[in-house]
Amino acid sequence: MTLSVTIVGAGVAGLTAACALAHRGAQVRVLERAGALREVGAGLQISPNAARVIEALGLWSRFEAISLPSERVELRDMGGGLVAGLDLARFRPNDRFRLVHRARLVEMLETSAREAGVKIELGHDIREIPEDSDLVVGADGVKSRIRPLLNGFEAPFFTGQTAWRTLIRDESPSDHAAQIFMGPGRHVVSYRLAGGMRNIVAVMERPDWHDEGWSHPGDPNELRSNFSRFGGPVPDWLSRVEEVGLWGLFRHPVAEHWYRADGTGPAVVLIGDAAHPTLPFMAQGAVMAIEDAWVLAACLESQPDLTTALAHFENLRRPRCRRIVQAANGNARNYHLRGPARAVAHGGLRVLSRLAPGHLIERFAWIYDYDPTTAA
Numbered sequence: 001m002t003l004s005v006t007i008v009g010a011g012v013a014g015l016t017a018a019c020a021l022a023h024r025g026a027q028v029r030v031l032e033r034a035g036a037l038r039e040v041g042a043g044l045q046i047s048p049n050a051a052r053v054i055e056a057l058g059l060w061s062r063f064e065a066i067s068l069p070s071e072r073v074e075l076r077d078m079g080g081g082l083v084a085g086l087d088l089a090r091f092r093p094n095d096r097f098r099l100v101h102r103a104r105l106v107e108m109l110e111t112s113a114r115e116a117g118v119k120i121e122l123g124h125d126i127r128e129i130p131e132d133s134d135l136v137v138g139a140d141g142v143k144s145r146i147r148p149l150l151n152g153f154e155a156p157f158f159t160g161q162t163a164w165r166t167l168i169r170d171e172s173p174s175d176h177a178a179q180i181f182m183g184p185g186r187h188v189v190s191y192r193l194a195g196g197m198r199n200i201v202a203v204m205e206r207p208d209w210h211d212e213g214w215s216h217p218g219d220p221n222e223l224r225s226n227f228s229r230f231g232g233p234v235p236d237w238l239s240r241v242e243e244v245g246l247w248g249l250f251r252h253p254v255a256e257h258w259y260r261a262d263g264t265g266p267a268v269v270l271i272g273d274a275a276h277p278t279l280p281f282m283a284q285g286a287v288m289a290i291e292d293a294w295v296l297a298a299c300l301e302s303q304p305d306l307t308t309a310l311a312h313f314e315n316l317r318r319p320r321c322r323r324i325v326q327a328a329n330g331n332a333r334n335y336h337l338r339g340p341a342r343a344v345a346h347g348g349l350r351v352l353s354r355l356a357p358g359h360l361i362e363r364f365a366w367i368y369d370y371d372p373t374t375a376a
């Protein structure tokens with residue numbers, strides 16, 4: 001591939017695309033607004049659909065070293081009682097579900113991109129399309145500056161949900177479960193990460209959130225008081241929180257137009273959150289970004305005509321991302337049920353989990369069985 005490509009944004013989407021394109025011979029530079037690739041974010045659950053890309057990039061052993069396996073997902077009520085267990089190790093033994101800190105994943109991708117000859121330039125706040133490449137990839141996240149150039153300006157809307165994210169030390173013997181504690185209007189997700197850390201995300205409906213900010217330092221006491229009715233291990237975990245970040249969860253609809261290739265300048269394409277920001281409740285935002293990156297590179301390699309390649313990319317990706325975003329919206333409702341609806345749903349899940357324990361996972365087989373490395 002002889003393309004010269006400029007990628008805007010050095011997040012998971014941009015750096016994965018940089019690796020995939022550079023491995024195919026493209027000349028790639030990444031322009032990132034931040035002055036340093038800092039410790040942004042917290043834990044990520046990475047499912048097998050993205051693991052296939054990490055392996056195809058030749059990064060599996062490095063990824064294993066920075067992540068932990070995820071063997072089970074446990075849905076629990078707010079008191080800590082088990083509602084349903086998704087036994088990943090038992091029902092999908094050949095699949096790789098992993099848990100990783102976002103910063104470790106970004107570091108790994110950055111190192112690999114540089115090794116492949118990618119130039120990463122920090123401190124560039126891009127407001128217009130850089131004109132000196134064949135292709136510009138907008139991987140600049142939910143507040144993308146590239147997206148409005150293809151779709152017109154639309155302010156991201158507040159989803160009614162806020163999330164506290166924090167890490168605590170946790171040296172307890174290995175426990176490879178992601179646990180979700182579901183209460184009315186709120187839930188807590190937690191799992192261990194490599195390096196003796198535990199990731200905690202506490203999500204709460206906040207229709208009254210007026211602050212336009214995206215991410216703030218939060219108050220650990222406010223976190224504790226909003227989740228004081230939760231039981232099981234949650235009170236102990238929250239008692240150990242010293243610092244916490246608070247995010248308003250904003251999003252856009254999945255973009256109508258993912259690319260432009262009209263000959264008036266470089267071709268432009270969107271990937272990752274810039275194209276399809278999602279609520280985090282299917283744990284697929286970074287995963288979709290990784291899928292996009294590989295499929296884009298594969299489309300560009302298999303189809304020499306840029307317009308045809310980008311149209312093919314959009315056709316492959318838009319329906320799938322839309323469906324995943326809808327599934328995440330559905331989980332937001334299901335996790336936060338109140339009153340009788342909650343009792344009925346939890347009762348149904350308990351029975352299903354006992355009688356047909358594999359079924360709960362297989363409902364999402366369409367997500368996990370997808371292989372981006374053969375999709376294009």
Ligand SMILES: Cc1cc2nc3c(=O)[nH]c(=O)nc-3n(C[C@H](O)[C@H](O)[C@H](O)COP(=O)(O)OP(=O)(O)OC[C@H]3O[C@@H](n4cnc5c(N)ncnc54)[C@H](O)[C@@H]3O)c2cc1C
Nearest residue numbers: 009011012013033045126140141272273280283285286287
């Ligand atoms: C609470 C929570 C939990 C989550 N859990 C999971 C999970 O378990 N699994 C999962 O797969 N996903 C999860 N996600 C989603 C995931 O974090 C995002 O979907 C993913 O990081 C998107 O990657 P991206 O590269 O598209 O965007 P980003 O990570 O936002 O990266 C965009 C990059 O572009 C840069 N940039 C922005 N504007 C400009 C500009 N003008 N010029 C230059 N650079 C610019 C930014 O600085 C940034 O580095 C979670 C999200 C949240 C909020």
